Amino acid sequence: MLWIQVCKDDELVDGQFRIVENEDGDEVLVARAEGELLAVLNECSHDRRGFDGGCIEAGLLVCPRHGARFCLRTGKALTPPAYTDIATFPVKVEKGIIYVQA
Numbered sequence: 001m002l003w004i005q006v007c008k009d010d011e012l013v014d015g016q017f018r019i020v021e022n023e024d025g026d027e028v029l030v031a032r033a034e035g036e037l038l039a040v041l042n043e044c045s046h047d048r049r050g051f052d053g054g055c056i057e058a059g060l061l062v063c064p065r066h067g068a069r070f071c072l073r074t075g076k077a078l079t080p081p082a083y084t085d086i087a088t089f090p091v092k093v094e095k096g097i098i099y100v101q102a
């Protein structure tokens with residue numbers, strides 16, 4: 001897996017996320033939640049569509065369609081109607097730029 005450039009570190013404020021695509025066409029959601037940079041597959045395990053339009057609440061990713069909550073650190077599906085966990089990815093900051101390995 002390659003390191004993909006996301007954005008400048010100071011462009012991603014707490015409680016927000018960016019979505020990038022890897023070379024296989026998979027979308028990865030990179031978030032800053034409670035001060036921590038975290039990344040998961042941008043695909044809700046309930047309907048396999050992305051989290052665009054969703055939000056982060058109390059450090060958890062909330063699906064915009066039926067409200068399932070996912071742990072951004074582990075990818076664990078925490079509330080129905082999603083029951084399957086989603087993949088997570090490493091994130092780093094180098095010289096003020098955020099990268100995700102996906």
Ligand code: FES
Pocket residue numbers: 044045046047048063064065066067068080081082
């Ligand atoms: S599509 Fe995400 S909870 Fe239903």
